[in-house]
Amino acid sequence: MKNSNNNFQGFTTSQVVEELNDLLRMVIPITAANCLVFLRAVISVLFLGRLGSLELAGGSLSLGFTNITGYSVLVGLASGLEPVCSQAYGSNGSNKWELLSNSLVRMIFILLVAIIPIGFLWLNLEPILLFMGQDAAITSAAATYCYYSLPDLLTNCLLQPLRVYLRSQGVTKPLMWCNLIAVAFHVPINYVLVVEKGLGVSGVAMGTVLTNLNMMGLMIGYVWVYGKWRWTWRWTEGIGMRELVRLSVTSCMGICLEWWWYEIVTVLAGYLADPRLAVAGTGILIQTTSLMYTVPMALAGCVSARVGNELGAGRPYKAKLAALVALGCAFVVGFIHVIWTIIFRDKWSALFTHDHMLQSLVSSVMPIMGLCELGNCPQTTGCGILRGTARPAVGARINLGSFYFVGTPVAVGLAFFLNVGFSGLWIGLLSAQLACVVSVLYSVLVKTDWEGEALRAEKLTNLSNGGLEMVAEYDSDGSDHEKGLLIVK
Numbered sequence: 001m002k003n004s005n006n007n008f009q010g011f012t013t014s015q016v017v018e019e020l021n022d023l024l025r026m027v028i029p030i031t032a033a034n035c036l037v038f039l040r041a042v043i044s045v046l047f048l049g050r051l052g053s054l055e056l057a058g059g060s061l062s063l064g065f066t067n068i069t070g071y072s073v074l075v076g077l078a079s080g081l082e083p084v085c086s087q088a089y090g091s092n093g094s095n096k097w098e099l100l101s102n103s104l105v106r107m108i109f110i111l112l113v114a115i116i117p118i119g120f121l122w123l124n125l126e127p128i129l130l131f132m133g134q135d136a137a138i139t140s141a142a143a144t145y146c147y148y149s150l151p152d153l154l155t156n157c158l159l160q161p162l163r164v165y166l167r168s169q170g171v172t173k174p175l176m177w178c179n180l181i182a183v184a185f186h187v188p189i190n191y192v193l194v195v196e197k198g199l200g201v202s203g204v205a206m207g208t209v210l211t212n213l214n215m216m217g218l219m220i221g222y223v224w225v226y227g228k229w230r231w232t233w234r235w236t237e238g239i240g241m242r243e244l245v246r247l248s249v250t251s252c253m254g255i256c257l258e259w260w261w262y263e264i265v266t267v268l269a270g271y272l273a274d275p276r277l278a279v280a281g282t283g284i285l286i287q288t289t290s291l292m293y294t295v296p297m298a299l300a301g302c303v304s305a306r307v308g309n310e311l312g313a314g315r316p317y318k319a320k321l322a323a324l325v326a327l328g329c330a331f332v333v334g335f336i337h338v339i340w341t342i343i344f345r346d347k348w349s350a351l352f353t354h355d356h357m358l359q360s361l362v363s364s365v366m367p368i369m370g371l372c373e374l375g376n377c378p379q380t381t382g383c384g385i386l387r388g389t390a391r392p393a394v395g396a397r398i399n400l401g402s403f404y405f406v407g408t409p410v411a412v413g414l415a416f417f418l419n420v421g422f423s424g425l426w427i428g429l430l431s432a433q434l435a436c437v438v439s440v441l442y443s444v445l446v447k448t449d450w451e452g453e454a455l456r457a458e459k460l461t462n463l464s465n466g467g468l469e470m471v472a473e474y475d476s477d478g479s480d481h482e483k484g485l486l487i488v489k
Contacts, residue, residue: 011321019306019318019325026302027295027329029176030167034294036179040186040211042287047190047204055201058141060283061134062205065125065142066149068263070118071156074111076255078160080248081107082301083390085168086308087457104165106244111157119153122146141201148205152212159216166219168305178218186211243460247392254383254396261403261432262286265425268415278422281361284352285369285426289376295333296377299326300384307388311457316450323385323444327378334377341370361422368426375433382440389453390460391443398439407432 041063048059081103088099121128126143130136166175189210193203266286269278303326310319341348345366349359383395411428414420420427 011324015321016325019321020329023299023302023306023322023325023329026167026170026172026305027298029172030298030302031295033172033176033179034298035291036176036183038291038294040183040208043183043186043190044204044208047194047207048201051194051200051204054137055141057138059145059201059204061129061138062125062142062145062149064263064266065129066122066146068260069121070115070153072256072259073114073118073252074153074156074160076252077111077114077248078107078164079251079255079387080110080244080246080392081161081164082168082251082304082384082387083247083308083392083457084244084460085165086305086388087312087390087460089169090309090312091458092313100165100168103244104161106241107161107164107248108157110245110248111161115153115157119150122150122153144201145205148202149209152209155209155212155216159212159219162216162219162223164301166223167301168308170305170309172302174222175219178215178222181218182211182214185214247390250396251387251392254387254392254399257396257399257403261407261429262289264408265411265429268411268425269422272415272421277358277361280353280355280358281365281422282425284349284358284362285365287352288348288366289369289373292337292373293376293380296330296373296380299330299333299377299381300387302326302384303381304384304388307385308390308457311389311450311454314454314458316454319388319453320448320450323388323448326381326385327441327444330377330381331374334374337373337377338367338370341366341373365423365426368423368430372426372430372433375430375437379433379436379440382437382444385444386440389448390456394443395440398436398443402435402439403432406435 045056045060045063048056084103085100088096088103125146126139129139129142134142163175166172186207190204190207193199193207197203199206266279266282269275269282272278303322306322306326307319310316310322345363346359348366349362352362353359383392383399386392386395407428409428410431411425414424414427415422416424418424
């Protein structure tokens with residue numbers, strides 16, 4: 001491991017500013033890309049609403065089902081690439097590019113295996129929902145949407161790993177432009193399929209599939225143009241598949257446990273005194289928190305890459321600095337969310353509905369949701385730091401304990417036993433986020449041995465001794481930070 005400055009007593013202003021600039025150069029494009037993905041989902045919902053209330057209900061039900069059983073799992077599994085790729089890219093090991101490319105190929109294989117049971121679930125959505133007592137007409141529409149979304153599973157097997165793979169190398173602007181171009185065609189694609197061709201719910205589903213396919217194609221095209229390589233096959237042992245599966249499964253658990261809790265809130269809202277109003281309000285609030293989540297999600301992914309790069313390079317001092325700067329940014333973003341959810345709560349709720357009772361319900365809970373984000377932003381960012389140090393299992397245990405052993409009992413107790421109602425569900429979320437952020441900050445700030453993590457990173461990047469041999473050609477002026485990309489074809 002390289003010699004490094006191990007004086008962790010303090011950082012100079014210039015060091016903090018430099019790290020902040022490095023982080024923001026990554027975070028801003030990724031946040032924009034996340035917002036574009038969110039916009040794509042909003043456009044799909046708008047086209048479903050244009051078809052009618054039945055189609056909107058069925059499509060929304062299918063979106064929830066596919067998020068829980070499919071997309072959250074694939075995103076979570078792909079996150080297992082973060083420590084391996086980021087630490088390998090930061091290192092100067094002889095097998096640096098080999099480990100990057102091998103890990104990408106292995107992750108694609110892992111996701112291809114994972115979509116087999118997921119696809120089986122999607123094909124059997126209708127009997128599953130009917131068994132659960134859902135309305136037959138809504139279930140039929142949901143099943144149609146789910147059936148035509150099946151090709152998206154294959155697309156995401158390459159799309160999700162590519163995002164992590166590129167981000168771990170600091171390549172963020174191309175991701176933003178690829179998303180922008182793909183989403184720009186999302187409206188005309190939906191218009192042709194839904195309005196001109198009259199394909200209805202299936203047309204909206206196919207529109208999403210085609211947009212994601214365009215995103216994937218643009219990313220591959222970018223790598224094809226700017227990445228130059230040669231590769232050869234050779235049989236070797238010790239390719240690190242077991243380690244990658246372990247990281248993927250634990251990363252998946254950490255992400256899914258949090259995503260799924262929001263869906264549980266929606267289900268619980270259906271058992272309140274006025275379920276129509278409560279479920280509608282939950283839908284608006286979850287869409288709002290999904291929009292706010294784009295920033296901490298970007299921070300988490302980027303700080304994971306920054307921490308991994310510095311640990312892989314044998315610079316624990318800079319890895320700690322990257323973690324502290326990112327957490328500082330997360331608290332600032334959290335405070336901004338608190339302020340705007342209080343000031344604009346009435347105007348925001350009016351954007352979604354003209355029902356005055358629903359507006360009042362959403363407005364009353366907006367400040368609580370803002371406080372949740374004050375915990376969610378540093379908590380999500382902290383989980384990204386844990387992934388960057390190859391410790392996603394710590395984040396998974398924290399999310400399990402916080403959301404299911406703290407948040408759920410509080411939410412159920414307040415909403416149903418103490419008759420607090422709708423607000424009680426979100427106070428439960430607030431308690432979960434509070435437990436989460438305290439635990440994550442303790443794990444990152446107190447329990448992390450940065451020198452030890454750098455040694456672990458050196459060991460992790462030496463796990464692979466074979467597989468595909470790749471040689472990258474990139475500019476000597478350092479422009480490979482955005483262009484020196486590799487992909488196995």
